[in-house]
Amino acid sequence: MKAKIVITPKxxxxxxxxxxxxxxxxxxxxxxxxGVHVGKYLEIDLAPGTDAAAARQALNEAAHRFxxxxxxxxxxxxxxx
Amino acid sequence: MKAKIVITPKxxxxxxxxxxxxxxxxxxxxxxxxGVHVGKYLEIDLAPGTDAAAARQALNEAAHRFxxxxxxxxxxxxxxx
Numbered sequence: 001m002k003a004k005i006v007i008t009p010k011x012x013x014x015x016x017x018x019x020x021x022x023x024x025x026x027x028x029x030x031x032x033x034x035g036v037h038v039g040k041y042l043e044i045d046l047a048p049g050t051d052a053a054a055a056r057q058a059l060n061e062a063a064h065r066f067x068x069x070x071x072x073x074x075x076x077x078x079x080x081x
Numbered sequence: 082m083k084a085k086i087v088i089t090p091k092x093x094x095x096x097x098x099x100x101x102x103x104x105x106x107x108x109x110x111x112x113x114x115x116g117v118h119v120g121k122y123l124e125i126d127l128a129p130g131t132d133a134a135a136a137r138q139a140l141n142e143a144a145h146r147f148x149x150x151x152x153x154x155x156x157x158x159x160x161x162x
Contacts, residue, residue: 006122021123024147030139035126041087042102045116058111066105 001046003059007068007075008039042067052079082127084140088149088156089120123148133160 009015018036025033046055059077068075090096099117106114127136140158149156 008122008124018123021125021148025125025139025143028139028143028146030136030143032128032131032136032139033125034128037124037126039122039124041089041120041122042099043089043118043120044102044106044114045118047113047115050113055111055113058106058109058113062106062109062111065109067102 001048001050001052001055002080003042003044003046003055004078004080005042005044005059005063005067005075006039006078007042007063007073008037010072010074013072039073040067046079055079082129082131082133082136083161084123084125084127084136085159085161086123086125086140086144086148086156087120087159088123088144088154089118091153091155094153120154121148127160136160 015037017038021038022033022036056079063075063077064070096118098119102119103114103117137158137160144156144158145151
């Protein structure tokens with residue numbers, strides 16, 4: 001079982017890294033891009049037989065407390081088999 | 082239309098950031114974690130009516146050339162409506 005956490009800057013927050021990637025894509029000659037958001041991705045391997053509900057609760061707490069900065073970032077947590 | 086790129090360290094590559102997150106989760110009292118991989122996540126907004134095949138080709142090239150380091154990282158590209 002795995003958990004996947006995607007952490008992205010909130011839409012209202014300046015994303016200089018995303019802007020840089022967008023500029024780089026334009027320099028490459030690819031102009032169909034209207035915006036880029038750069039975030040973090042965490043893949044967490046869970047021991048076999050882990051309780052999905054307990055894992056979700058613990059990881060939600062972790063994501064909120066120290067994996068993301070809730071002031072400027074959003075996160076999505078997904079548990080997959 | 083959006084493209085999502087997930088860049089993760091290759092399994093054979095040391096991932097100190099992942100190890101740190103794993104230790105932090107254990108400190109939090111959550112022990113069901115067998116491994117953590119930390120990577121990057123890019124969300125790319127594409128102009129409406131963009132050709133998906135052309136976008137996929139350009140972004141594959143970008144991911145290979147400068148968004149990821151193919152020596153130590155893998156990437157996954159996904160185009161969604």
